[in-house]
Amino acid sequence: MNINILDYFEATVKKHPQKIAIMDHCQAYSYSQVMEMSKKMAMLLMNKKNPRYLFYVIGM
């Protein structure tokens, strides 16, 4: 068993890059899109000064 959930996520992306990972309001994202966008978001968060705790608000 891997010890990091990102290992599983990236293994899925590698195996099924074009498969739809999530469908939200008719907007479909493939696994590779989700990974790319997530990494971009991570870069944005890491550029902020030491954001130790993050808060995410869901828009309904």
Add this chain to the structure above:
Amino acid sequence: MILFWGVIYSGNFYVPIDEKVPLKRLKHMVDHTNAKIIVSIKGCKEIDEYCCTRDIKSIHFSQIYEGIKIDEKKLLCVYENMLDIDPLYMVYTSGSTGKPKGVLKTQKSVLNFLYSFQKVFSLREQDVFANQVSFDFDVAAKDIFLSMYVSATLVIIPKQCFMVPKELIIFLNKHKVTILIWSVAAIRYVASSGILAKEKPEFLRKVFFSGEVLQMHELKEWIMYLENIDYINLYAPTEVTGNCMYYIVDQMHGLKRLPLGLVFPNMEVMVLKEDYQKVKENEIGEIYIRGAFLSQGYYQDLERTKKSFVQNPLHHDYLDVVYKTGDLARQVEGQLYFIGRVDHQIKHMGYRIELEEIEQALYTQTSQVNRCCAIYDVEKNKIILILQGEFIKNKKIRSILSNVLPKYMIPHQYIWLDKLPENIRGKLDRKKTMEQYLKMKNSGELYAE
């Protein structure tokens, strides 16, 4: 979901919040977490204003992709510093003090849960999950992580589908949904709508439900029209990642109540009496849980964590943390049944009574009662049963209950309401029911029997 993974890639943990929660509660959560950044899908004026007063950066989803380049070296550096004991996410659960508690879930607990769940249920990469609960509800974490773990697809059900049951079924069929991991409230909603008699979800394989006890007559409505499906009752308090027990409904067996079932691999559930002896047949005890799915306790509340995450009372040989749930279970014919909460126990005529056991007993005897809530009027020294559903005469209810309960547990008074109060998750709100009862009592609306 992109935001969740983004937070994880950045080496932090996320706290999902529904922007519809009352502002006071939201402010408490922001202050309590000491959040440095709030990311919202849509801009929210009130949240933005609050961020300004607290030195918190507010980001909207649309800002995320403006000219950002991925630095793989930087991400690798973060990855190499991650530990599996670090938090992955935190969810808030209601606290007895009225202030929500933040429960921390680690990588380790999530990974262990995913592994065990998959070992038991063998989900497939062809599966399509349909998310029903909002992401601030811990049930949603199963949708997010399990669908990824098995390389499946997750579709988000638009909220408006739950206003028109037919639309919901059309949606499930359009997306060829095979897996539902829903709250009991949603399962109940579909059952009571009667839609399954007219329209059927054609691709469903497994239906999981959790959050509260589903009544058998509600489940039978599903089974009657969709019989070749696995129905699974899941159990765990929020302090455990995912679930620790599951019961695959045996449709051939004439069940009256749903048991808690089996324990997931790498977990142990103990039901102990006050003297820490394991319960025997027909005895009630408190549920203690140990194993790899345990959370890290409560955020910024070491005192409360120490009260609930305790040394295994069965030995003192080494550190062995167990979670003392406050949930009560009774063992009947080798099966465990959820009875109620320790906090809802009363002492009446010298007997210890679990008020929820009265409710469960009634559900097993009649399907005319949609919902009921047993409360204790300390002043009158009486058990009161508040009901919702098809009216039944008091004498008849007493007679029904006396078939299954001892005399001292039979309520003294029965009050019918059009609708019992619910919380935001659609669960019975006991506190508000009690308040409503007291209001009626004090205004003289209740007559003496």
